[in-house]
Amino acid sequence: MINWANFISQCFNGLVLGALLALISSGLTIIYGTLGVLNLAHGAMFMLGGYAGWLTYSHTGSFIAAVAAGALFVMLVGVVMERVVIRHFYKRPHEDQLLVTFGLGIVIVETVRFFFGSLSKTVPAPAPLVGITPLGFMFYPTYRLALLGIVAVALLALYVVLYRTRIGMIVRAGIEDSVMVDALGIDVYKVFMLVFGIGAMAAGFAGIVNAPVVSIAPDAGEAILVQTFVVVVIGGVGSFPGAVLGGLIAGEIISITSMFNPGYSYVMLFVAMTLVLVLRPYGLLGTAGRE
């Protein structure tokens, strides 16, 4: 028995969740695609964006300043991380890369916990976006609607950077074959630093814009990390459009399944991932040959 109002509502819900997953996953996927490093600290970056934004908000009272601070601070952390730690691991085995990013993730989470405690923090939505909007089929929190727009703009900005600029061209070339890019005389390591920064920024930005929806806590990134991995696998490693598509698919699977039984929503997500791995091992929009 399908309640159509509920079905439409859940589809819409899936869209909002999917957009957010798409944004976080695109950061993860371009880092992995370009650098070949699977960044297990990506969830911590998401959480860090929330905290940087929260701190800024509590000092300035400005949501826009909070978003800017969340995104830029995490980009900075990403760049420093790449320069100080990650770059020493490009030539090392994947296990070492996993371990070092896993470790960095723990350090970041526990540092935040040390300074700010385990109590969850809230960043209120900006005043004009507080409240409920009737959509006809359901009432929807206004800020979540706005979130859909905000994330869409951010994804568009990422698209422009990756597909309409010279640096984006180099990044995409790096994803296909970084050795060749290096051979063409481009300082591929500078590009790596930039990519890591941008990828981290996507997570940080998502962390702060999502904060008014869920409130933030030091362990907020753990669950998100798992979901973004699934998104990247479904969409195809290194593929920006794949991350967007994968994010939306994941969001819809989680939402629509939960209409029948929420307990199975993540089961279905992993079923979908398994199917993709069996039928299209490189992901829906991935290409063979990428790391």
Next chain:
Amino acid sequence: MSNQVSRRSVLRAGAGLAGGALLAPAFADAVFAVGVNDKPPIGTWPEGTQGDTVYVAATVPRTGTYAVQGEDELKGWQLAVEHINTGHPLLKKIAPKVTKGLLGKKVELLVADSAAKPNQAVQEQQTFINQHKIILMTGSTSSAVAVALNKFAQREKVLYVTGISGSNDTTGKDCVRYGFRQNFYGETAANAIGPVLVKAFGKNRKAAFMTPDYTYGHTVTKSVNDYLTKNAGWTMVTNQVSPLGTQDFSQYLTNIANSGAEFLINVNWGRDAVLSIQQAKQFGIIPKMTLVVPYQIPFLAKEAGPELTAGVYAATDFWWTLEDRFPLAKMFVDAFYKKYNYRPEWGANNSYMSFAIWARMVSEAGTFYPPDVIKQYEKGETFPSTVGDVHFRAADHQLVRPVIIVRGKKPSDMKNNEDYWEVLEVVPGEPLMQKPDAFGCKLGDYT
């Protein structure tokens, strides 16, 4: 990775057990030789009681969904240990034979973060047993941890008193001889709040439930729903079951928004409760539906804001304004406030009481020998508490105690910044409880 870690810890635990088994006969000889008594060693006894200090250990969530409640509980245990060691007047009301320390020994509390995860809590308690020969375990907040530690206590023959644990199973189908629970639980909460809800809202209403997906959530939801359907013809139109630690409740709330319910009975707990209630407000479900919290969450009003908890009915174990009714409650609130500068929530009260009661049982029994302490509990003697006279039920090791019904105050009615709830009723405990064997409790052996 995780396989290796767990395999190693299993090996370590196994080695510890094997070592313990080898050592046991040697200790028995030593004990007989010095003539301490004629009882064979059991668990950490007598080894853990031979120094000047006895150790007790709490595994409490200091991180994750239940961290806020865990910190409050921890303060209750710390205060109780301090009171045992100094012979504080409040503690002596509950345990008159305590002087300074327990049976002449200083009590020391060891603490570890369980993150509300059963396997982590068990591992940490195992380490405390190995390294400190602890004579008492505590800590839960999640009933999944309480059930795991119950079984562990029975296996290790070391006493366990639960922290917060609301599942019927803790003193129901998963009860053990070595485990005791001070606080209220799903069945008593349901039978206490049920009549209040029916009186306030009438019969044949439609309710949506939100249930965390583990023993606490399922048993509390069942007890509350059973009461309301059988006694007042209420219908459960949807039951949204979410995993512990859920951040975004939008899918669950969407289902509820479309369910036609009039009441939102939220069994979620800790941060899950705060987030789900805040998000229910964002979706306009509150105030469209009436929120009910059948199993009170410490700090809910503070975290979610009193605007959201105003008018909300909840069943709880303790609320600080009970100081107007019970002299011991006043002593407790005053002592706690003096030390920690805020008024205790029910988690802290539960911790304090469970340790104070343990001190009573040990001092009355005059020995730390676990079977004798257990038998002291099982005598079922009446003793004073911060909510009036109480006693233990021998058949399932559940304290027979009142359940407190509270209703959230409007911010304008609050007399101070912690005056969130108004006590409506103190419901006597005995009639709220199921028959001791109704949930399948079999306590197990003493030795």
